[in-house]
Amino acid sequence: MQLTLVQGFLLFIVGTICQFDQQTEAFYWFRPMVAAFFTGIILGNVELGVTCGAVTELAYLGMTNVGGTVPPDPLFAGIMTVVLAYTTGQSAETALGLSYPFALLAQGIGILFKTVYSFVPHKLDKYAAEADVKHFNGLIWGVTIFEAVFCGFVIFLCSYALQAPIQAFVNSFPTWVTHGLEVAGGILPAVGLAMLLLTTLKPETYPYLFIGFVMATFLKMPNVLPVAIIGTSLAAIDYMYQKRFDEQKAEAIDDGGDSDGI
Amino acid sequence: MQLTLVQGFLLFIVGTICQFDQQTEAFYWFRPMVAAFFTGIILGNVELGVTCGAVTELAYLGMTNVGGTVPPDPLFAGIMTVVLAYTTGQSAETALGLSYPFALLAQGIGILFKTVYSFVPHKLDKYAAEADVKHFNGLIWGVTIFEAVFCGFVIFLCSYALQAPIQAFVNSFPTWVTHGLEVAGGILPAVGLAMLLLTTLKPETYPYLFIGFVMATFLKMPNVLPVAIIGTSLAAIDYMYQKRFDEQKAEAIDDGGDSDGI
Amino acid sequence: MQLTLVQGFLLFIVGTICQFDQQTEAFYWFRPMVAAFFTGIILGNVELGVTCGAVTELAYLGMTNVGGTVPPDPLFAGIMTVVLAYTTGQSAETALGLSYPFALLAQGIGILFKTVYSFVPHKLDKYAAEADVKHFNGLIWGVTIFEAVFCGFVIFLCSYALQAPIQAFVNSFPTWVTHGLEVAGGILPAVGLAMLLLTTLKPETYPYLFIGFVMATFLKMPNVLPVAIIGTSLAAIDYMYQKRFDEQKAEAIDDGGDSDGI
Amino acid sequence: MASNPTNKKGEPLQKLSKSDITRLGINSLTEQIAFSFERMQAPGWTMNMIPGFKKIYGDSKEDLKEFMTYNMEFMNTEPHMATLLQGMVLAMEEKGTDRKLIQGVRNGLFGPMAGIGDSIFWFTVLPITAGIACSLAKSGSILGPLVFIGIYLVVGFSRIWFARLGYSLGSKAVEKVGTATRYLTGAAGILGTTVIGALIPSYVSIAFQKKLVFGVGSTTVQSVFDQLLPNVLPLAVVFLIYWLFKKKHVNTIAVIGCVILFGLLMSLLNWM
């Protein structure tokens, strides 16, 4: 099925809004679950949107921008999976595979913006030095909205305007490339996790990493909540000991002081 | 099959003895496993008694009177399940369901006694003030035996004398009521556990609750023993630290005191 | 199939080398995995050697000489399993069963040597008192090589020279004896473990024994590595606390001393 | 502690023999006799100790009066733990310890000790014994009940051992009693709480009907809870009731009533 111009335009709007949300991380509308739902509404097939959203959400769970990194884009993946399932009539799973290059494209755009925008803080420094709140805020909002609109426009292009050529380009990828990108996609979440370890991993926390790992490897859990429960429990136990250590010390000092009188 | 008068009378005796045991919690003869066994002997079908005892015991495992609460009565459940299986020829499982109202009846009686008997300690206070051991002990034994005999008699009524009308009454319950009581029965053990938490749950022990919960949820264990083993291990580890804290403190005080001389 | 004299002789050499390695525990060539491999090469059927090695290795995993004990001999088991599979044409598993008496025989020889050799250190004491390094080292190497060669020779006998009579003797065992020895073989590793507990089990480490036991009983793990990981994690956590205890103490002493001046 | 304590008649206190303590252990099989919501185990608690007390204090009515009166205060703990405490009380009486202190120890301990006792006897010994007996009994073998009865004979008479343990603990310096009980309640709390945590999923059963779905779509309600955390409903119910007890001071009977109403309602709605 083909998209109409109106649908293309509505996708531009949804894309812009969700991309703005992706930049601020305010309400998580950039996640496939939500973006695909909106896309489904626009295309007049809510069920398709919801189903594709579920499939894509699970596949992109590990794709986080923890530490300021930019992963294959979940927003583009969410929208394009629905669009491709709609236009090609393929299953959600197949469409998910086809949408992967678009997620990579958007990843590239994201990196570009976050690099180029390095000029922004320097300008802001100047406004700060003048306590010029108006220009300060203006610049901030301006560049953010520009990025959002830009991405919305790319979505418009991918889904409506340049549908044919983009798809042709995508289809020209040999299988080994597509598959290779998928393999890489499976490994990519390791980057986010390693990044996170930079802040949480210390000699004292090492043991807990392995406790979590062993739990997840050998227990059948529906999600990470039981591990979070155990993690919190272990943290609480440690907290109590640390507190007693400090109290002890405080008391010892007092007692040491008092003992003079004995 | 019908019960004979002799069998009814023997059930009265067994009921009285087991109920006395239920009040003192001396030998756990009030548990379905034992009571049903005795009932089977009386009815001349030991195997039936044993089988029904096993089924009922498992169903009433959570029915404890921890904290002085009164749950649906395991003793009545044990005896009546055998009686009903015997008289109706139904399977142990079905008889278990049919015996539930009797367990509720006995629960009511139990609550009544424990409430009404609140007059007893006041009398005992008086005897205590006079150091009148004879009356003191006499009253105690008197009321306890009375309750036991009363319950024995109710068992006699339920199983022999009023067999027909009671069953008619029970059968008049609509299914949704019986099922509703079953649902409630499934939840009731939570009362005993919550009660127990009132004494054991403290900021320091919270983490262990969740450790136990996660273990039981995700490991396939035949019973709670492995958790008790782990609980004991964790308690021992904590004990060693607590002890070191105290030793440390003691030493610190000493050292503090000694250090004057340096 | 029959073994040739050359093969018998080569087995003598391999047996001697591996037995020497068993006495020094240098490279673990005495384990069935390696010894059976060499035997397979000698018999011209490497695959048979490798397969028998795998089967035997797993069965003798628990047979360790921890604490200086002597278990049913893994080296003899490894070699004889291949030899018997080769000569009788039976499967590796059956050959493993048939080789068990040879492992027991070698166990006996091992115990004998380690007992008789108790005269050695007394002689060495004398050389030591004279600082006579040459005789000291000479005696050490002499007795060790003698034991290795002796065992190599027994292997030669079992596999080539006395093949027939030994097998006849072995076959004369009634089934209940063979099975009884197998039952005992299943229990024997408990001796090594109990021995090890003599050095590691203390009031402080008791809890960890049960943690390991429960993990292994209720988690499906391919080997003991996950437990070692958790054990290391728990050791690290304990280490951190112990260290803090000591620091605390040190500080307390200091502070106690300092407090005089306040 | 008074050196050479005497009873009110001025006679020196006597020592309890080992058989006195054994007798206490056997007596305390009836520790829970005449239980009522008013004072719970106080009657049996007091009664069990009278013979031992008389041995120590002779036939001084004055002393017995005081003893019976202060012991008739509210008391409730797990019966084996009660025996242990009774042993401690008699040991302290024998030393002529101040009754304020004895009362303090008793009142401070019966709650926490209930926790450990219940964890051990109600929540570990019972399910394991029952589990074994049921597995033997399933096919109708009388070995099942016999094993059950046998184990509980041992459990019952273990009170003799608890009486001795309590007596020897109570004979220690009061200070050590304090330290020992502090460690004991600490360890007890951890063991007890761990076991309770594990019992929640196996004792409490609450789940929505298998076929109950949300208005839209075909996902069942229960599957969503299972997706969140298996056994989350039992856990939630226990915490809800705990909270009702702790913060709202709702009484037990009312809670049981609510549970029954809830069950009926769920049944009527065909939700569970």
Next chain:
Amino acid sequence: MASNPTNKKGEPLQKLSKSDITRLGINSLTEQIAFSFERMQAPGWTMNMIPGFKKIYGDSKEDLKEFMTYNMEFMNTEPHMATLLQGMVLAMEEKGTDRKLIQGVRNGLFGPMAGIGDSIFWFTVLPITAGIACSLAKSGSILGPLVFIGIYLVVGFSRIWFARLGYSLGSKAVEKVGTATRYLTGAAGILGTTVIGALIPSYVSIAFQKKLVFGVGSTTVQSVFDQLLPNVLPLAVVFLIYWLFKKKHVNTIAVIGCVILFGLLMSLLNWM
């Protein structure tokens, strides 16, 4: 701390009202606005606090200059934690705390707090919410996205609560802020690391092709790794990348590039 702190104009500082803090919480929904690799969240971080700061310091341009300038330093943390820190900063500003100290607290905390925030929001809330929503959505029911949107509305506006928490923490004596944050980061580290440990096997997927065998024999390559330790490859990859970051100071883009090349190579070799 100066008693009766004033702004540069000599006017006494004003107190923030509860609604000022609420407003801070709402403002901070845009804390990550204008993100760039150069200073990351600094622009949004600064912008969000301006209204509150003005309330305290009045329209003293001098003070605002200083405030905006020192806040424009590099900043990156998990957004909810940022809100909490913003609350602390404003509370400290209100007390006229030395800016060196404020900066110290901020710079010392944003890293560790990112750890806990990411563990909670990215790695616990997201997969659980997604899991539930997906299970509802599988059959096409709009309940799935609606639940997702609903939960994240709550998560979004929870910033109001984080702002209040931060503000009340920051109002404490500076010393206590120190102790509190030390305990917090300790606990956070443990929770975060445990969760990350568990995510490694479920988020990172790397395995050799099912049919890939060693040249000789028919044992598959992957089965050997599984024999050693299931999920050992994901674990190894995470540690490898961690090591590249930590010891070799490789930058993120380079690592991502290597991962992609590696994927292509494995695909070409038909190994994965």
Next chain:
Amino acid sequence: MASNPTNKKGEPLQKLSKSDITRLGINSLTEQIAFSFERMQAPGWTMNMIPGFKKIYGDSKEDLKEFMTYNMEFMNTEPHMATLLQGMVLAMEEKGTDRKLIQGVRNGLFGPMAGIGDSIFWFTVLPITAGIACSLAKSGSILGPLVFIGIYLVVGFSRIWFARLGYSLGSKAVEKVGTATRYLTGAAGILGTTVIGALIPSYVSIAFQKKLVFGVGSTTVQSVFDQLLPNVLPLAVVFLIYWLFKKKHVNTIAVIGCVILFGLLMSLLNWM
């Protein structure tokens, strides 16, 4: 410690070079040579260190006599740990440390170190290596034994590293050696005990025959034990033997004899 220690000839002690330590590591591949129940590893232990000792003390026969004699005392530990201890001993000899102290360190450590060494080498490295090798070898591939041999070459020559570690530990102040070894044995104990706990169910196999039932009923004997606690029999056997060793001081050969008799008996009765 004497400043400028000398040998009996009055010559100053020499320093060991790195290659001397490497040589010690290689020598100690034969640490267990001439093993007998009388002194166990003493001969190899002594022999391995002679070259290093001669390097330090020159050709002073007097010193060598003393050295060889005190080292010929009973000694038994895990071979890699022995290497580590040898390194420590030579380092202390080099500093002219009092031999009483050296002996103290050695005798205090060889037991606990055996615990950790055995846990690591016998009970972790061996089963894992064997597991991997067997999975490769199952189908007859020579990769299995080759991998096994390869890993154990590394394990064997790791003694060089252990010698160095021991030497550097021993060079520290004696006091620090004490602290380090205390922490080491603490951690070792925990790791070792955990691993042993896990090995009990997988190494010790004891179970009643599948078809063995009690006289009455059809429940099998083994199912009752499984109902109580899976693997309870292996656990019980290990504790029984442990108790025989610890409390009854039964010797190993006697225990092995009993086990064999027990096995024959069970086989005869057709119980196992």
